[in-house]
Amino acid sequence: MRIEKTKLTSPDFAKIQTTYYEAFPKVEQLPMWFMKMMVLRGRAEFVSIYDGIKWVGFMFTILDAQTAYIFFLAIGKDYRSQGYGSRFLDLAKRRYIQRKLGLSAERPLPWAPNNEQRQRRQAFYARNGFEKAGFYTQEAGDECYDFLTVEADFPAQDYVKLMDWAMFPLRMRYLPLTVRRDDEPARQPRKLLQG
Numbered sequence: 584m585r586i587e588k589t590k591l592t593s594p595d596f597a598k599i600q601t602t603y604y605e606a607f608p609k610v611e612q613l614p615m616w617f618m619k620m621m622v623l624r625g626r627a628e629f630v631s632i633y634d635g636i637k638w639v640g641f642m643f644t645i646l647d648a649q650t651a652y653i654f655f656l657a658i659g660k661d662y663r664s665q666g667y668g669s670r671f672l673d674l675a676k677r678r679y680i681q682r683k684l685g686l687s688a689e690r691p692l693p694w695a696p697n698n699e700q701r702q703r704r705q706a707f708y709a710r711n712g713f714e715k716a717g718f719y720t721q722e723a724g725d726e727c728y729d730f731l732t733v734e735a736d737f738p739a740q741d742y743v744k745l746m747d748w749a750m751f752p753l754r755m756r757y758l759p760l761t762v763r764r765d766d767e768p769a770r771q772p773r774k775l776l777q778g
């Protein structure tokens with residue numbers, strides 16, 4: 584197993600795009616042109632995972648000198664539930680060993696229609712060493728994401744600073760977010776309150 588940075592001109596980049604559009608709901612996607620712009624500006628990278636010569640998945644990571652944030656991680660649909668996700672996270676921890684590493688996962692909430700899936704996903708990340716950092720974000724559409732990290736200390740302001748820097752000047756258009764402490768209650772989405 585290995586991971587390596589994937590150039591935007593690589594033949595494997597088409598696999599990244601196909602998997603990205605298939606794996607993530609449209610409401611969670613950033614425009615591909617914007618992600619490419621972040622890569623070209625040196626604020627992010629696409630990384631592929633390989634089993635021998637076989638491409639099996641990717642991650643899109645926003646990074647600066649101190650921090651790495653895994654924004655998207657997906658295994659190709661033909662390779663899911665085969666242990667690649669855990670191996671990918673192990674390789675990512677080694678790749679970014681000199682940086683504070685974090686990612687976000689949907690926050691389990693009683694009103695979420697996929698709450699059981701959210702709990703399983705969080706359990707998966709916990710088994711792989713990613714624990715809650717003590718804060719979560721509430722984003723567009725009132726969706727909530729727990730911030731998970733392998734670090735003992737990952738302050739919320741470090742995450743906000745990274746996102747502001749990496750996504751400038753369009754963060755408010757593509758990632759409007761409110762950061763809340765874990766003990767602050769999440770606001771139920773307006774569509775559920777009205778329905």
